[in-house]
Amino acid sequence: MLVEVKNVVQQSGEASRRWFCDKDFDLYTWHNTAGDIVRFELCYDKSQNERALVWDRKSGYAHVKVDDGEEELGRYKMTPIYVADGVFDYKRIGTAFKVASNNIEQELAQFVYLKILGIQKGYKRP
Numbered sequence: 001m002l003v004e005v006k007n008v009v010q011q012s013g014e015a016s017r018r019w020f021c022d023k024d025f026d027l028y029t030w031h032n033t034a035g036d037i038v039r040f041e042l043c044y045d046k047s048q049n050e051r052a053l054v055w056d057r058k059s060g061y062a063h064v065k066v067d068d069g070e071e072e073l074g075r076y077k078m079t080p081i082y083v084a085d086g087v088f089d090y091k092r093i094g095t096a097f098k099v100a101s102n103n104i105e106q107e108l109a110q111f112v113y114l115k116i117l118g119i120q121k122g123y124k125r126p
Contacts, residue, residue, distance in 0.1 A: 001103045002027060015039070023047070027099055027112065040112055044093055053088060063088040090116055111123050 002020040010016055015030040015038050024046060030039040043052045043066060050066040063086070094116040100108035 003103065015026075020101075020104055022100055024096065029108065029112075037108070039110060040115070042093075042097065042112060042116070043044075044096070051088075052115065053093070061115075088092050090118065 002022045002025060002074055005019040006022060008017050008019045018029045019041040020029075024044060024066050026043040026046065028036050028041045028042075028043075032038050037057075039054075039056045041052050043050055043112050052064050052066055053124065054062040054064060055061075094113060097109075097116060098113055101113065
C-alpha cells in the first residue's frame with residue numbers, strides 16, 4: 001500500500017513535489033500553486049526491470065525504462081536515467097495501482113488511475 005513520504009525536498013522555482021511509495025511503486029507528483037497536478041511519474045516493477053509512466057500537463061505521456069546505471073562491471077554506479085521503452089501494460093498497472101493506492105487521497109489516486117487508463121480529468125489538491 002502506498003504511503004506518503006513526508007518532508008520531501010522542494011526545489012526553489014519548481015512546482016511543489018510529493019512522493020508516495022511501497023514495495024512495487026513510487027509515485028511522484030508535482031503541484032502548481034493552486035494545488036493542481038501538473039506532472040507525475042509512476043515508477044513500477046521496482047524489483048526488476050523498473051519502468052515509469054510519466055505524464056506532464058504540457059507534454060503529455062511518456063513510457064520509459066529506468067536505467068539504474070549499474071550495467072558495467074568494475075565501474076562506479078552512474079546516475080539512474082530514463083530511456084525509451086515499449087508498450088505500457090495499462091490494464092495490469094492500472095489494476096495494481098488501484099489496489100496499492102487505497103490508503104492515499106482518493107481524488108489524487110483517481111486522477112493518476114484515470115491517466116493510467118488514458119482518460120483526461122482535472123485534479124485539485126484539497
